[in-house]
Amino acid sequence: MRIDNLQYANWSEKIFRQMREGGVDAVHVTVAYHETFRETVQNLERWNRWFEKYPDLILKGQWASDVDKARETGRTAIFFGFQNPSPIEDDIGLIEIVHTLGARFMQLTYNNQSLLATGCYEAEDTGITRMGRQVIKEMNRVGLVVDMSHSADRSTIEAAALSERPIAITHANPFEWAPALRNKKDDVLRAVTEAGGMVGFSLYPHHLKDKSDCTLESFCEMVARAAERYSVSNLGIGSDLCQDQPDSIVEWMRVGRWSKEIDYGEGSVTAPGFPPMPGWFQNNLDFGNIEAGLRAVGMDEAEVAAVMGGNWYRFYQENFVPRG
Amino acid sequence: MRIDNLQYANWSEKIFRQMREGGVDAVHVTVAYHETFRETVQNLERWNRWFEKYPDLILKGQWASDVDKARETGRTAIFFGFQNPSPIEDDIGLIEIVHTLGARFMQLTYNNQSLLATGCYEAEDTGITRMGRQVIKEMNRVGLVVDMSHSADRSTIEAAALSERPIAITHANPFEWAPALRNKKDDVLRAVTEAGGMVGFSLYPHHLKDKSDCTLESFCEMVARAAERYSVSNLGIGSDLCQDQPDSIVEWMRVGRWSKEIDYGEGSVTAPGFPPMPGWFQNNLDFGNIEAGLRAVGMDEAEVAAVMGGNWYRFYQENFVPRG
Numbered sequence: 001m002r003i004d005n006l007q008y009a010n011w012s013e014k015i016f017r018q019m020r021e022g023g024v025d026a027v028h029v030t031v032a033y034h035e036t037f038r039e040t041v042q043n044l045e046r047w048n049r050w051f052e053k054y055p056d057l058i059l060k061g062q063w064a065s066d067v068d069k070a071r072e073t074g075r076t077a078i079f080f081g082f083q084n085p086s087p088i089e090d091d092i093g094l095i096e097i098v099h100t101l102g103a104r105f106m107q108l109t110y111n112n113q114s115l116l117a118t119g120c121y122e123a124e125d126t127g128i129t130r131m132g133r134q135v136i137k138e139m140n141r142v143g144l145v146v147d148m149s150h151s152a153d154r155s156t157i158e159a160a161a162l163s164e165r166p167i168a169i170t171h172a173n174p175f176e177w178a179p180a181l182r183n184k185k186d187d188v189l190r191a192v193t194e195a196g197g198m199v200g201f202s203l204y205p206h207h208l209k210d211k212s213d214c215t216l217e218s219f220c221e222m223v224a225r226a227a228e229r230y231s232v233s234n235l236g237i238g239s240d241l242c243q244d245q246p247d248s249i250v251e252w253m254r255v256g257r258w259s260k261e262i263d264y265g266e267g268s269v270t271a272p273g274f275p276p277m278p279g280w281f282q283n284n285l286d287f288g289n290i291e292a293g294l295r296a297v298g299m300d301e302a303e304v305a306a307v308m309g310g311n312w313y314r315f316y317q318e319n320f321v322p323r324g
Numbered sequence: 325m326r327i328d329n330l331q332y333a334n335w336s337e338k339i340f341r342q343m344r345e346g347g348v349d350a351v352h353v354t355v356a357y358h359e360t361f362r363e364t365v366q367n368l369e370r371w372n373r374w375f376e377k378y379p380d381l382i383l384k385g386q387w388a389s390d391v392d393k394a395r396e397t398g399r400t401a402i403f404f405g406f407q408n409p410s411p412i413e414d415d416i417g418l419i420e421i422v423h424t425l426g427a428r429f430m431q432l433t434y435n436n437q438s439l440l441a442t443g444c445y446e447a448e449d450t451g452i453t454r455m456g457r458q459v460i461k462e463m464n465r466v467g468l469v470v471d472m473s474h475s476a477d478r479s480t481i482e483a484a485a486l487s488e489r490p491i492a493i494t495h496a497n498p499f500e501w502a503p504a505l506r507n508k509k510d511d512v513l514r515a516v517t518e519a520g521g522m523v524g525f526s527l528y529p530h531h532l533k534d535k536s537d538c539t540l541e542s543f544c545e546m547v548a549r550a551a552e553r554y555s556v557s558n559l560g561i562g563s564d565l566c567q568d569q570p571d572s573i574v575e576w577m578r579v580g581r582w583s584k585e586i587d588y589g590e591g592s593v594t595a596p597g598f599p600p601m602p603g604w605f606q607n608n609l610d611f612g613n614i615e616a617g618l619r620a621v622g623m624d625e626a627e628v629a630a631v632m633g634g635n636w637y638r639f640y641q642e643n644f645v646p647r648g
Contacts, residue, residue: 037362038362041361041418041421042415042417044421045415046417048417048420048421049417091366091369093366093370093373094365096369096372097365097368097369097425100424100426101424101425102424
């Protein structure tokens with residue numbers, strides 16, 4: 001079973017076919033960065049058109065059983081998530097509404113301070129806000145997973161403690177291995193995984209040691225060390241693959257409508273666009289390389305299977321269903 | 325089995341308890357008159373709060389199987405519907421979105437001309453519009469039932485012909501019995517029922533012979549004659565019960581935001597509010613009176629059961645599920 005728990009590609013029949021050819025059974029796709037509720041619904045409408053147009057390649061994923069359905073019918077289950085809480089605006093009632101529409105992960109922040117928590121690029125981190133506490137409780141109730149990939153450390157540790165259900169860092173790597181602002185320090189990774197939460201390893205060059213030049217071996221060694229430290233059952237893949245996206249998209253991701261000035265995020269004035277992906281992970285055809293790499297660094301078959309999809313599958317089973 | 329296929333009450337624990345006491349297994353409730361998409365979602369949020377607060381009395385109805393679930397657990401299944409297409413605005417993609425959120429009936433018009441068809445109060449009826457044809461096709465695809473209760477005759481006959489799945493008149497009576505603008509002429513009722521569609525008989529006094537003074541016998545005789553003419557299997561109840569609503573609500577229903585001048589609709593300057601319900605149908609406790617009345621005019625047990633809920637149940641089974 002192969003599950004990639006974060007992609008934001010410029011979706012096309014080509015990419016859906018690559019998912020099939022690459023044996024990817026489920027993908028968690030981003031449907032909102034800075035979008036309001038109504039704008040997010042428009043993005044869901046686009047997905048509905050793709051589901052209607054490519055019923056032999058993809059299906060809408062709502063529950064873990066949809067991954068089984070995808071495997072049985074040779075398709076890929078598409079699960080929706082938000083990288084920012086903008087789709088729920090200031091309205092806690094929208095949490096159940098977006099879950100009904102299929103959302104399964106929501107980041108409490110995207111780099112900046114939000115109504116709910118502090119993002120990883122802010123100078124000060126004041127933790128989970130008053131509304132944030134209410135929102136986590138409601139997300140727990142309906143089965144919308146708290147994702148802290150772009151959040152600051154204290155906010156993440158507090159979210160892991162406040163949430164009654166496990167949370168996730170869907171796409172990031174250990175700071176110790178690659179000291180990017182977006183990567184996660186040991187105490188953060190411990191807080192999340194010790195509460196049963198998941199960490200999805202990112203293949204986005206800005207999160208990799210040596211960026212685009214990162215070797216497969218270095219990446220897989222990092223995963224193996226993390227498995228020793230945080231338990232292999234809490235780890236998966238969240239590639240952050242942004243295949244075929246024009247550079248205008250990374251600008252929307254970084255700046256949205258919140259600034260008139262350009263913010264380069266993890267890029268820079270000399271390298272403002274999407275960085276080139278490592279040669280061994282270009283697209284959905286390349287998950288086999290990671291599997292082989294994990295074996296090469298000494299992980300056994302059960303461990304490789306867990307990291308490549310089994311763990312996310314179990315996490316989906318336990319965390320998408322509303323509380324009775 | 326008792327199913328009431330149209331109510332718009334001022335919802336409260338009292339009414340939910342009356343539904344249980346009255347043995348009502350399912351109710352189709354109105355969640356939009358003139359609301360935009362976002363406003364409709366706010367109404368759904370209110371329902372979510374009621375489902376959370378009264379889990380022992382009501383549950384959200386999505387499929388016919390939810391009526392079974394309600395019966396097995398002693399609750400009432402609540403199905404959502406719109407009396408106007410305003411929630412889909414000008415966006416055909418919203419049809420699948422509102423179906424995902426639970427909408428199962430949508431009127432193409434509410435008294436006035438809409439983007440889709442002509443309402444029953446307009447001077448001229450030009451039938452189904454260009455967008456209307458596209459919308460009917462999409463409603464057929466996703467399993468959202470076309471409801472023509474407040475539409476004009478030609479538009480209704482055209483909708484019955486254009487729609488590939490049966491349509492409904494959820495709440496109206498034969499014009500022949502009570503000549504109100506909102507009631508339906510013989511050719512309209514034939515067009516709908518001959519295509520497998522349903523007619524729900526209304527208990528709203530403006531649709532009754534002798535209005536609030538209508539007798540139970542007169543109402544039940546009308547049902548029995550309709551059963552002879554249009555086949556008993558196409559008939560049900562759509563009471564249009566507006567229990568406990570203040571008169572400000574009937575003004576919103578009639579005028580929305582489309583007129584600065586008051587429009588009395590079926591009322592008048594001397595009787596602008598909700599008319600008093602007939603003594604034998606005051607609330608959800610009174611469905612037994614109708615059952616007894618139908619028996620008294622000579623309908624047999626199977627016919628009574630079909631009209632009181634069995635027909636709507638079958639219609640739900642056949643028409644709420646998306647086409648594969």
